[in-house]
Amino acid sequence: MSEQSLLQIRNLSIDFPSRAGTVHAVADVSWSVGRGETLAILGESGSGKSVSASAVLDLVDTPPAVIANGEILYRGRDLLKATRGERRAINGRKISMIFQDPLAALNPVYPVGWQIAETLRVHGVDKATAHARVIDLLKKVGIDDPERRAKQYPHQFSGGQRQRIMIASAIALEPELLIADEPTSALDVTVQAQVLALLKELQAESGMGIVLITHDLAVVEKVADRVIVMQAGRVVEAGTATEIMNSPQHPYTRRLLDAMPGRHGFATELSASDGNVLLEVDKVSRIYGIEPGKIAEAGPKAIRAVDEASFTLRGGETLGIVGESGSGKSTLARMLLGLDHPTAGTIRFDGKDLNGMSAADTFKVRRRMQFVFQDPTASLNPRMTIEQIVSEPWAIHSDVLPKREWRAKAVDLLERVGLKADHIDRHPHQFSGGQRQRIAIARALALQPEVIVCDEAVSALDVSIQAQVIDLLKQLRSDLGLSYIFIAHDLALVRDFATDVIVMYRGQIVEQGHTQEVYSNPKHDYTKRLLIASMAHIPKAA
Amino acid sequence: MGSFICKRSFQSLISLIVLVMLVFFLARLTGSPADLYLPQDASAAVRHDFNEQMGFNDPLYVQFVGFMVGLLHLDMGQSLQFSRPALDVVLQAFPTTLMLAAVTMPLVLLISIVTGSLAAYKPGGIFDRLASFISLLGAATPNFWVAIVGVLVFAVTLRLLPTSGTGTPLHWVLPVAVLTLRPTGVLVQVVRTSMMTALSAAYIKTARAKGVSSRAIVFVHALRNGLLPVITVASDQAAGIVNGAVIVETVFGFPGIGKLMIDSVLLRDFTVIQAAVLVTALAVFVINILVDITYALVDPRIRYN
Numbered sequence: 001m002s003e004q005s006l007l008q009i010r011n012l013s014i015d016f017p018s019r020a021g022t023v024h025a026v027a028d029v030s031w032s033v034g035r036g037e038t039l040a041i042l043g044e045s046g047s048g049k050s051v052s053a054s055a056v057l058d059l060v061d062t063p064p065a066v067i068a069n070g071e072i073l074y075r076g077r078d079l080l081k082a083t084r085g086e087r088r089a090i091n092g093r094k095i096s097m098i099f100q101d102p103l104a105a106l107n108p109v110y111p112v113g114w115q116i117a118e119t120l121r122v123h124g125v126d127k128a129t130a131h132a133r134v135i136d137l138l139k140k141v142g143i144d145d146p147e148r149r150a151k152q153y154p155h156q157f158s159g160g161q162r163q164r165i166m167i168a169s170a171i172a173l174e175p176e177l178l179i180a181d182e183p184t185s186a187l188d189v190t191v192q193a194q195v196l197a198l199l200k201e202l203q204a205e206s207g208m209g210i211v212l213i214t215h216d217l218a219v220v221e222k223v224a225d226r227v228i229v230m231q232a233g234r235v236v237e238a239g240t241a242t243e244i245m246n247s248p249q250h251p252y253t254r255r256l257l258d259a260m261p262g263r264h265g266f267a268t269e270l271s272a273s274d275g276n277v278l279l280e281v282d283k284v285s286r287i288y289g290i291e292p293g294k295i296a297e298a299g300p301k302a303i304r305a306v307d308e309a310s311f312t313l314r315g316g317e318t319l320g321i322v323g324e325s326g327s328g329k330s331t332l333a334r335m336l337l338g339l340d341h342p343t344a345g346t347i348r349f350d351g352k353d354l355n356g357m358s359a360a361d362t363f364k365v366r367r368r369m370q371f372v373f374q375d376p377t378a379s380l381n382p383r384m385t386i387e388q389i390v391s392e393p394w395a396i397h398s399d400v401l402p403k404r405e406w407r408a409k410a411v412d413l414l415e416r417v418g419l420k421a422d423h424i425d426r427h428p429h430q431f432s433g434g435q436r437q438r439i440a441i442a443r444a445l446a447l448q449p450e451v452i453v454c455d456e457a458v459s460a461l462d463v464s465i466q467a468q469v470i471d472l473l474k475q476l477r478s479d480l481g482l483s484y485i486f487i488a489h490d491l492a493l494v495r496d497f498a499t500d501v502i503v504m505y506r507g508q509i510v511e512q513g514h515t516q517e518v519y520s521n522p523k524h525d526y527t528k529r530l531l532i533a534s535m536a537h538i539p540k541a542a
Numbered sequence: 543m544g545s546f547i548c549k550r551s552f553q554s555l556i557s558l559i560v561l562v563m564l565v566f567f568l569a570r571l572t573g574s575p576a577d578l579y580l581p582q583d584a585s586a587a588v589r590h591d592f593n594e595q596m597g598f599n600d601p602l603y604v605q606f607v608g609f610m611v612g613l614l615h616l617d618m619g620q621s622l623q624f625s626r627p628a629l630d631v632v633l634q635a636f637p638t639t640l641m642l643a644a645v646t647m648p649l650v651l652l653i654s655i656v657t658g659s660l661a662a663y664k665p666g667g668i669f670d671r672l673a674s675f676i677s678l679l680g681a682a683t684p685n686f687w688v689a690i691v692g693v694l695v696f697a698v699t700l701r702l703l704p705t706s707g708t709g710t711p712l713h714w715v716l717p718v719a720v721l722t723l724r725p726t727g728v729l730v731q732v733v734r735t736s737m738m739t740a741l742s743a744a745y746i747k748t749a750r751a752k753g754v755s756s757r758a759i760v761f762v763h764a765l766r767n768g769l770l771p772v773i774t775v776a777s778d779q780a781a782g783i784v785n786g787a788v789i790v791e792t793v794f795g796f797p798g799i800g801k802l803m804i805d806s807v808l809l810r811d812f813t814v815i816q817a818a819v820l821v822t823a824l825a826v827f828v829i830n831i832l833v834d835i836t837y838a839l840v841d842p843r844i845r846y847n
Contacts (some may be wrong), residue, residue, distance in 0.1 A: 057750070057751045058750070059747055059750055059751060088753040088755065089753065090753070091750065091751055091752060091753035092751060092752035092753035092754075093753065096751060096752070097748075097751040099744060099747065099748065101744060104743065104744035104745065105744045105745055105747070105748045106745055106748065107745040107748075107749070107763055107767070108745070108767065108841070108842075108843060109766045109767055109840065109841055109842060109843075110766075111842075118749075118752060118754065119752045119753075122752055122753050122754050122755075122758075123753060153842045153843070155842075155843050166748070169748075169752070170751075
């Protein structure tokens with residue numbers, strides 16, 4: 001294989017020395033990729049999957065990192081021995097790279113056309129030729145009206161379009177190898193499928209090799225020829241995509257596969273539709289750009305973030321709300337929590353209209369409905385200890401629990417969410433993402449709520465951690481009889497967990513019903529598309 | 543952009559009016575000009591005549607209405623110390639100060655952007671540590687001390703530069719150097735911090751993956767992103783100089799607006815104080831508008847209206 005390999009990494013080790021000891025981010029890792037081939041590097045955050053690929057393009061800063069050992073052979077030549085200038089000449093021309101978050105990866109202050117042309121100009125293409133080429137490239141990656149759009153800035157494009165622009169810039173000089181670092185993780189499911197299809201199409205056309213770094217097994221199954229699985233800096237398993245998906249050998253790979261959402265049955269063990277009605281949402285709309293109470297006059301400029309949404313939530317029920325970004329699902333959640341107010345319609349909790357309530361009543365009702373947000377790093381105050389974070393609801397609702405009992409109760413809650421009593425005096429930064437979300441859940445439980453609204457509560461977590469947090473939520477559901485409103489863009493996740501599901505599209509509820517019904521017999525086009533895009537990888541389990 | 547400037551102008555007009563009123567009444571709290579302009583043993587009758595002539599005997603509100611009416615005709619009254627229209631006196635001094643700012647600020651920006659960017663490129667390196675040390679020193683050293691030491695060394699001992707006054711380009715060297723020091727010290731720190739943030743952004747990685755050179759990464763990709771906080775601080779410093787670099791102008795006998803204002807306050811020359819405040823406030827307003835326009839030019843995401 002080595003003679004036909006485009007790029008070969010041999011026994012590469014990269015260390016990050018720190019005061020607490022050296023971290024072996026990449027330990028004795030070898031992989032290779034040939035022309036027209038797609039190699040997937042699979043692993044969770046911190047597994048070192050990005051570092052070895054970044055080293056190919058000299059993107060690993062030394063210091064602080066130390067390349068302790070190994071070779072990076074491009075067409076037989078060790079890049080680690082090349083000069084900075086020689087490596088720059090290869091970057092962008094022979095090997096190029098795209099990144100996870102295209103909004104951050106594009107420079108916000110330069111037009112996208114300029115940024116694509118830069119790849120060409122850096123490698124000696126003159127301005128006029130570069131400009132003509134930019135228009136071709138934009139057309140090729142599916143951006144309409146390229147002459148006009150080349151002059152626009154990254155913030156004027158959608159997420160999928162931005163990644164297309166990144167791709168255009170990366171393939172501008174027809175490189176032999178494209179390294180794609182989580183290219184679809186920041187995109188909506190339906191857009192993910194389009195971007196992957198584009199990459200495959202370009203590969204078929206030009207025969208370039210692709211290294212795809214991902215944590216998403218579904219992506220691996222769709223596009224990879226070969227897969228290596230990394231854990232804690234080491235390659236723990238390697239093989240063809242089919243081998244890995246069908247007969248994983250390493251326990252870690254098996255766990256990853258098992259943690260894939262949608263592998264288990266429907267959440268039918270609970271059919272709680274006989275519970276009493278807790279929450280009633282009646283024709284609720286949130287329209288931006290009009291004056292309150294003047295819905296009838298809403299002109300074309302008004303943005304209907306949520307448009308006449310109606311549903312009910314009963315005790316013990318778990319309602320999944322699914323939709324892509326901009327579908328209005330978060331606006332709806334914000335209105336349920338009182339962080340935003342409906343332009344029209346009513347939200348009733350336990351029969352009482354939330355908007356018409358006195359401040360004192362609102363205060364009382366709010367404690368019965370708590371929330372868990374998406375980003376556990378941002379939603380926990382870094383200066384507060386875990387005790388302070390978990391006790392804060394009692395400080396606000398001072399009639400619930402006398403202060404001397406706070407600490408003991410906080411310990412109770414931590415243990416209930418799977419943390420330890422001695423975690424109580426630590427600060428958020430001392431915990432992993434999954435643990436932080438457990439802390440957020442403990443805080444949500446402090447006031448013994450009946451409903452917890454989870455807004456993309458597991459989206460920021462790795463797949464296997466996602467599964468653990470979902471398991472915790474299920475456990476709490478059966479122990480405490482909680483109801484959830486679980487907002488997600490991942491249909492597979494909801495399928496495991498929600499008893500009922502709502503699909504939102506452009507502000508409207510386009511489909512709602514019991515999870516199993518919606519999944520086995522989707523009626524709306526958008527639901528069908530979502531299902532195809534996100535469930536293609538689990539035909540057997542369905 | 544046009545309607546934005548109109549709106550901002552209107553807002554500024556309101557603050558200008560409030561400011562002028564404040565200055566009018568506060569200046570009159572300092573005491574009577576008659577105490578300063580007449581001999582100490584001047585009789586009550588002489589004082590009365592002086593005040594009558596200057597209009598200081600009228601009730602305050604009458605004086606104020608007169609002042610406002612004059613303002614509408616751009617007549618800000620006569621200066622007591624110069625016996626000339628106050629506005630003329632101010633407009634004669636103002637170009638010197640503007641010139642001082644116009645020479646100093648580009649120098650400050652050039653030095654601090656280059657130094658701060660290079661320091662940010664390799665944080666913790668020798669250049670960074672040196673730049674941080676010197677800039678902190680520059681930011682912390684009092685202006686008047688540097689000015690006096692500068693005069694002592696370069697003018698008195700070495701006889702390379704004139705001690706004070708204007709006339710030749712050599713007269714500008716010391717004042718500009720002293721005036722540059724502090725803003726540069728502060729701005730190097732601002733540039734360094736904001737460039738470090740910009741250089742750690744994801745788009746820098748993209749540029750490196752494209753094969754862009756280090757120089758272009760710093761000065762094309764990062765700099766424009768790191769510039770916004772720099773513009774904010776620099777405009778503040780420019781406004782500070784335009785408002786009158788009082789210490790520098792006084793030490794070097796520079797006939798700018800800062801020196802004029804101090805002299806007029808000491809001599810209770812109310813009309814000149816009022817005219818000077820109005821003119822500098824207008825200049826600061828113009829600077830702010832220019833800064834807002836620059837923001838939008840630097841960062842396409844900023845759009846007014």
